[in-house]
Amino acid sequence: MNQQITKIVELDVRPHLTKKIEPFQLIMDTVKELNVEDIFVLHATFKPTPLLGVLKMKGFVNKVERKEKDHWVVSFVNKKYKHLLDIEDELISSAKPSDGEVLVSEPKTISLDNRGLEPPQPMMRTLAALDRSHPGDQVNIHNDRVPVFLIEELNRLGCPFTVDEQSDGSVKVAIRKV
Structure with a gap:
């Protein structure tokens, strides 16, 4: 089905x-x-x-x-x-x-396509989504490149994440709100 x-x-x-x-x-x-x-x-x-x-x-x-x-x-x-x-x-x-x-409530997933946006918009959008999220929720983003400054901020916040580099050079990041 x-x-x-x-x-x-x-x-x-x-x-x-x-x-x-x-x-x-x-x-x-x-x-x-x-x-x-x-x-x-x-x-x-x-x-x-x-x-x-x-x-x-x-x-x-x-x-x-x-x-x-x-x-x-x-x-x-x-x-x-x-x-x-x-x-x-x-x-x-x-x-x-x-x-x-x-x-x-059940954990929710927010997906953001940040490709084509100029910095710092991808980071601002992602942090705003994390801010609105509850512990256990996941924020999935698709960026043009590895978000180095966002990764530093996620480490500072203690949010676990995975980075999946795509064949076209873009990157998908899955972030869990803690």
Whole structure:
């Protein structure tokens, strides 16, 4: 039986927006790398209304949530998989712990394609994803080259990682949040 694996791909463009850096190309590059069944979660400082229309034209449906005054979270999924947005809501609402219970969630994996980005963007994206992660979660990145400075930071943070150099000269790094 061929089972589809849904992956959550997160991108936090709030640092870009606060520095007045336009993140549209970064967002579109991330969208281009999505598999059809992936959930794309975007963090922004405002409701990205124009982007909602652009991605709707590309076949995506979305769910928008305002976390704080300057923190909006938009989940996008291919319209063929729109049920995943409903399941996501059900999982969140059914996962509230009762008094005295501790909620333990399954580890999640965040995948980032950092190829084509100029330094320090790959490192910033990766550290932001690690920051949002919980212990046990994994962040997988695909970079143009070995991220030397990131590896130094991962060693400093005590996060275990593996480096897998690809035949095209790029590198994939799997990082476990501790």
